[in-house]
Amino acid sequence: MPFERLRERRGKIGAPDQLAGKTTSLLASVRHLDTVEGLPARYRLQVRAGLLDETLKLANYSAVTHLIIAGAVTWFFWNSAPKSYLVGLLAVIAVTIAATIHTNRLYRRAYADAVSEEGVSRGYRVAGLLALVLGLAWATMPVMLFAPADSNERLLVVAIAAGLISDVYVIGPLLSVSFLFAVPVILGSFFGLARCGEPIALSISLLLLVYSTFVALSVTRMSRLSRERILDRVRVQDQGETIGLLLNEFEENTSDWLWETNEWGTFQHVSPRVAEALGCTVEALQQSSIEVVLRQGIEARSDADQTEDILEHLRQARLFHDHLAEIKTPSGSRWFRLCGKPFHDQSGSFAGFRGVGSDVTESREAEAHIAYLATRDALTGLSNRVAFHEVTSIACAAAVSDPQAAPASLLYLDLDGFKAVNDRAGHGTGDLLLQQVAERLRSTVGAEAQVFRLGGDEFAIVHRGRRPAEAEALAEAVVAALCAPYTIDGMRAEIGVSVGIAHAPQDAMSTEDLLRKADLALYSAKEAGKGRWRRFDIDLDRRVHRWRELDVAMRAGLVNGEMDLHYQPLVNLQDGEVVGCEALLRWTRTDHGVVSPAELIPIAESTGFVIAIGQWALRKACAEALNWPSHMRVAVNISSSHFRLPDFSREVEVLLGEIGLQPQRLEIEITESIFLVNTTHVLDNLRALRSLGVRIALDDFGTGYSSLSYLTQFPVDKIKIDRAFVRDLSNRPECLAVIKAVMVIARDLSIDVTVEGVETEQQAELLRARRCNSAQGFLYSPARPSQEVQELIDSIPQNIKITRRSSRHAA
Numbered sequence: 186m187p188f189e190r191l192r193e194r195r196g197k198i199g200a201p202d203q204l205a206g207k208t209t210s211l212l213a214s215v216r217h218l219d220t221v222e223g224l225p226a227r228y229r230l231q232v233r234a235g236l237l238d239e240t241l242k243l244a245n246y247s248a249v250t251h252l253i254i255a256g257a258v259t260w261f262f263w264n265s266a267p268k269s270y271l272v273g274l275l276a277v278i279a280v281t282i283a284a285t286i287h288t289n290r291l292y293r294r295a296y297a298d299a300v301s302e303e304g305v306s307r308g309y310r311v312a313g314l315l316a317l318v319l320g321l322a323w324a325t326m327p328v329m330l331f332a333p334a335d336s337n338e339r340l341l342v343v344a345i346a347a348g349l350i351s352d353v354y355v356i357g358p359l360l361s362v363s364f365l366f367a368v369p370v371i372l373g374s375f376f377g378l379a380r381c382g383e384p385i386a387l388s389i390s391l392l393l394l395v396y397s398t399f400v401a402l403s404v405t406r407m408s409r410l411s412r413e414r415i416l417d418r419v420r421v422q423d424q425g426e427t428i429g430l431l432l433n434e435f436e437e438n439t440s441d442w443l444w445e446t447n448e449w450g451t452f453q454h455v456s457p458r459v460a461e462a463l464g465c466t467v468e469a470l471q472q473s474s475i476e477v478v479l480r481q482g483i484e485a486r487s488d489a490d491q492t493e494d495i496l497e498h499l500r501q502a503r504l505f506h507d508h509l510a511e512i513k514t515p516s517g518s519r520w521f522r523l524c525g526k527p528f529h530d531q532s533g534s535f536a537g538f539r540g541v542g543s544d545v546t547e548s549r550e551a552e553a554h555i556a557y558l559a560t561r562d563a564l565t566g567l568s569n570r571v572a573f574h575e576v577t578s579i580a581c582a583a584a585v586s587d588p589q590a591a592p593a594s595l596l597y598l599d600l601d602g603f604k605a606v607n608d609r610a611g612h613g614t615g616d617l618l619l620q621q622v623a624e625r626l627r628s629t630v631g632a633e634a635q636v637f638r639l640g641g642d643e644f645a646i647v648h649r650g651r652r653p654a655e656a657e658a659l660a661e662a663v664v665a666a667l668c669a670p671y672t673i674d675g676m677r678a679e680i681g682v683s684v685g686i687a688h689a690p691q692d693a694m695s696t697e698d699l700l701r702k703a704d705l706a707l708y709s710a711k712e713a714g715k716g717r718w719r720r721f722d723i724d725l726d727r728r729v730h731r732w733r734e735l736d737v738a739m740r741a742g743l744v745n746g747e748m749d750l751h752y753q754p755l756v757n758l759q760d761g762e763v764v765g766c767e768a769l770l771r772w773t774r775t776d777h778g779v780v781s782p783a784e785l786i787p788i789a790e791s792t793g794f795v796i797a798i799g800q801w802a803l804r805k806a807c808a809e810a811l812n813w814p815s816h817m818r819v820a821v822n823i824s825s826s827h828f829r830l831p832d833f834s835r836e837v838e839v840l841l842g843e844i845g846l847q848p849q850r851l852e853i854e855i856t857e858s859i860f861l862v863n864t865t866h867v868l869d870n871l872r873a874l875r876s877l878g879v880r881i882a883l884d885d886f887g888t889g890y891s892s893l894s895y896l897t898q899f900p901v902d903k904i905k906i907d908r909a910f911v912r913d914l915s916n917r918p919e920c921l922a923v924i925k926a927v928m929v930i931a932r933d934l935s936i937d938v939t940v941e942g943v944e945t946e947q948q949a950e951l952l953r954a955r956r957c958n959s960a961q962g963f964l965y966s967p968a969r970p971s972q973e974v975q976e977l978i979d980s981i982p983q984n985i986k987i988t989r990r991s992s993r994h995a996a
Contacts, residue, residue, distance in 0.1 A: 255279070259272070326342065445538065449474065523541075567623050593699075625667055626646070634646050683715050736788055770782050849878045852879070855883060857886070903938070921951065932956075940962075
């Protein structure tokens with residue numbers, strides 16, 4: 186072959202000298218960049234050949250471009266550079282380009298039908314060698330031309346060098362070839378700049394370094410993507426060939442038959458198999474024509490049917506091959522694959538058709554069944570996510586394109602409590618439960634709706650009705666149907682369902698947007714208490730945008746100093762002295778104003794950023810507490826997320842050591858939700874902090890998941906009674922009774938009690954009479970900046986004394 190002869194001619198030149206040996210070694214080393222060793226053996230050759238083929242497709246165009254650039258360099262620098270160098274550069278590049286085009290043509294001619302391992306390896310070596318020669322030739326250009334050139338010519342040299350480096354994108358699929366060309370050009374550019382010795386050369390060198398790094402990284406990624414894309418193509422081709430072999434084997438086992446017609450299309454010869462397949466006698470068939478047979482019985486033909494194409498070929502007496510026709514028979518519609526060839530009599534006149542036919546009904550049904558299974562959920566028999574996207578896309582397009590069409594409504598379902606049943610009773614029971622759920626959904630929806638299982642315990646219903654209210658009525662019926670108890674292998678199970686509804690085109694115009702908005706409505710239903718449905722409204726979208734905006738802004742806000750801590754004093758109810766302060770987070774966004782902690786904290790909790798905020802707040806509060814009197818404590822609210830970290834207590838110990846605050850002056854406030862994630866790390870951290878001397882306060886006691894067992898099972902130093910009990914203290918005796926009971930229990934357990942939300946002197950007097958330890962609230966002061974804490978420490982006791990003295994005089 187020509188490409189083989191190229192190698193023979195090259196071999197006759199003589200034994201490689203030491204330089205050639207080094208070049209070969211270099212090429213071998215660089216070729217490791219294109220290694221495909223991690224691929225299956227049967228794919229390696231095809232992937233390597235594909236990479237080489239993609240590189241060679243543009244090689245000729247790139248080669249011509251190089252020749253043009255070389256000519257341009259010769260033209261522009263003819264009067265300012267050594268002419269011998271310019272002629273030599275042009276000659277080397279021209280020879281290299283000619284060799285590139287010639288070897289490219291030889292390779293394609295030699296391996297047009299099939300590639301071999303030897304041929305691909307040789308192609309890699311030749312491509313690498315040509316790229317290296319071309320790169321070395323161009324590397325001399327900045328070395329020879331930059332230093333002696335004027336400013337305009339230098340700009341031209343830099344532009345040409347940058348353009349040459351970018352040529353690696355053309356040969357990018359073969360990373361080794363790219364590097365063999367680009368690296369010499371880059372090194373030559375650096376050398377040419379260094380040879381110049383002017384200050385501007387350093388700046389250009391830095392830009393060249395950044396540019397070269399970017400090109401190297403992007404070409405490396407492009408090469409990897411090309412390799413992955415070619416591998417995917419090879420795999421698909423391999424799978425397609427496998428499927429084709431299976432289908433051919435299937436077809437070979439079917440019964441073929443012969444048919445023949447005269448010039449008028451009337452059957453002249455038919456096999457008994459033809460008559461058997463069509464469900465009629467041979468005699469009846471011979472009195473009919475092929476056109477009558479093909480047209481009989483089928484009114485609405487499918488897209489795969491090629492009957493009209495066959496009839497057109499018959500009328501024009503043209504050859505046709507493997508055409509499908511659907512024909513009505515007494516046993517139902519059957520599919521036939523027909524081949525036909527016109528034949529002529531001795532005078533050369535058209536005499537009719539002869540052909541072969543086969544019954545492919547079974548293979549067509551098998552293909553239809555495979556297509557059906559591809560859109561079905563194997564467990565429940567419902568349509569799956571693939572079918573969902575197809576149906577929803579069609580429904581959305583119809584609703585958007587035709588204002589008079591019925592709106593498309595999406596009901597997005599998520600089962601409530603399914604995970605608990607699945608975990609408790611096992612996956613087998615969970616599967617049976619999902620099957621019963623699917624059956625209830627089938628019986629609940631009407632003909633205007635279709636049910637899908639999207640995965641796990643998520644389902645969807647696409648409803649086409651005249652009014653959106655019909656979809657909402659369906660959602661109500663679905664909630665009622667799925668909330669009824671289930672019996673699975675004698676076990677009773679109860680679950681619920683939350684439903685989010687979105688309508689097209691009212692809420693969305695695409696499947697993705699419709700699903701996203703139904704998901705927002707579903708989240709709203711779950712947030713409202715589960716076991717209900719909610720429809721999408723624009724406020725949900727605004728809330729999500731607001732959520733995302735604050736999630737991004739809070740991270741920048743913490744870094745930029747927008748967040749601060751304010752301190753609310755804790756006052757001893759007996760003597761009125763300030764015994765500590767609670768650190769409260771405040772965030773004032775630049776140009777946006779104050780963001781409420783009630784809005785900030787849930788977002789930080791859900792994203793995990795609360796960890797960073799807590800670490801910052803703990804460090805800042807401890808540092809600022811050093812400026813207070815030594816008897817005062819600082820209380821910091823810490824999320825349960827911190828306690829789930831195995832080394833949280835150690836972090837607190839290190840922080841206190843760095844700042845120099847005594848552990849006894851730090852009080853960490855937790856909420857009762859921490860006990861719902863009662864993991865080993867939570868208990869270990871609580872115990873370690875207490876042993877260190879840090880006090881633990883249970884915040885918002887009396888609300889949420891309150892249980893008196895927490896006070897005996899977990900190490901707590903203080904209880905903070907929620908403001909809800911204080912607000913109606915004067916009007917509701919039961920609130921005072923609860924506080925009295927908590928005080929008795931806390932006193933017996935040696936636990937301090939702080940009451941939150943004290944706003945009037947009357948409330949403070951009632952609590953003081955019940956010997957509560959301390960209180961905080963607007964009666965004393967709202968949360969204030971750190972620089973005002975000392976003023977609060979001095980003024981609050983004086984104000985309390987004045988107030989009490991006034992009360993005694995009034996009495």
